[in-house]
Structures are given as structure tokens and as C-alpha cells.
Amino acid sequence: MRETPAQKPATSNRHGFTIIEALIATAIFSVAATLIVGIMVSAIRVRRKIGDIQRVQDTARFGTELITKEMRVGDTFRLDQTTCGIGAPETEIYFITYNNITDAREQRIYFLNAAGVIMRITAPETPALNNSACPSALAFTPDSIAIESLRFRLRGQTPGPTDGQPYVTIALTARAANPAVASASRMRTQTMIVQRLRDL
Numbered sequence: 001m002r003e004t005p006a007q008k009p010a011t012s013n014r015h016g017f018t019i020i021e022a023l024i025a026t027a028i029f030s031v032a033a034t035l036i037v038g039i040m041v042s043a044i045r046v047r048r049k050i051g052d053i054q055r056v057q058d059t060a061r062f063g064t065e066l067i068t069k070e071m072r073v074g075d076t077f078r079l080d081q082t083t084c085g086i087g088a089p090e091t092e093i094y095f096i097t098y099n100n101i102t103d104a105r106e107q108r109i110y111f112l113n114a115a116g117v118i119m120r121i122t123a124p125e126t127p128a129l130n131n132s133a134c135p136s137a138l139a140f141t142p143d144s145i146a147i148e149s150l151r152f153r154l155r156g157q158t159p160g161p162t163d164g165q166p167y168v169t170i171a172l173t174a175r176a177a178n179p180a181v182a183s184a185s186r187m188r189t190q191t192m193i194v195q196r197l198r199d200l
Helices: 021-073 132-137
Strands: 077-081 092-099 104-112 117-123 145-155 166-178 187-194
Touching: 021 092, 021 145, 021 166, 021 187, 092 145, 104 145, 117 132, 132 145
Parallel strands: none
Antiparallel strands: 077 092, 092 104, 104 117, 145 166, 166 187
8 A cells, every 4th residue: 555645734825914015005095095185175276266266257247237237327427526435546436327226316436445345325316425425335346356446437528419428438457355366366347338318
């Protein structure tokens, strides 16, 4: 009979992770997690910037459209009626407009204050507004928007058959009040309004 060699004990083919493999896997996971978090933070910042830019554009459009609507049915345009604003020329306009809700004529003054906010004064047609009306001015633009410049150019305001028709050009520069996106959000807009009713 033949002798068989002694059988070796079976060894397991299963191996655990070595400490080196665990460290490499942890490092790869950490790098991937850092990259993903960085991308998410960047996306949130971009979303905020886009929101600020959109807010500036919407505010500038809404503001000029409302002023335009009131001016079209207005008359008696004058620049710098009071000294409520910053005092620079052509930064304040006065006119009388028609309010179709109250079915009455009303005085309006729009001006830019030193804080970069467009202010609005509304009053009945009489008595005429003056500097005593300044404290009653309400903010027309939100705090999240800074108005860098506001100019009203008025032409043809002297009544008569040869004056042409009174028209106002509004030039507005606005930006987000948030300094992080101020330069990226700057917007300039200009519009011209012609008085609808002929003043003869």
C-alpha cells in the first residue's frame, strides 16, 4: 500500500482589508465628498447672484413702468419742486396725475434720497406740495436694491400751441445692495414718456 502524503490544512481564501487599503478608500471618499460639497456651495452662490440680478431687473422695470403710467395721464410737470432729495439737478420730478381708483387728480413727487432709494410723495391736488411734504415720502424701491443714479429730463413743458408735447426721459442705474454681487447686478434703463393729453 502506498503511503499518501500528509494533507496540508486548508487555508482560507478570504482576506480582510489592510490598514493601507482602508486609508486609501477613506482618502478617495474624502476628496470626492469635498468636491461635491464645493460644487453645491458654488451652485448656491450662483443661484443667489442670479436672484439678486433678477430682483434688480424686476424692480427697475416695475418702478419705471409705474412712474411712466402716472406720467402719461399727468400734466404740470416741473423739476426740483422741493429739496427733499439729494439736491442734485434733475433728480426730482413733480407732476399732477389722475388716479382712476379715487377718480381724482393727485400730486406726485418722485426723488432720489441720499441712501439710494427712490421716494414717492402722493397728495391731493391742492394745496401745492412744498418741502413740508418731505417727511410724508414713502420708499418706492426696496432696501435690497440700491439706486446709483436717477435723472429726469423734462422738455416741452411750457404750454402753448408751438411747444411740442411735454415729454420726460427717465434714466435709472440700479444694482443689488448686497456688495458681493453689486457689480454683476448693475442695470441701466432709460425710457421716455410723452404726456397723453395735449395742453394748449
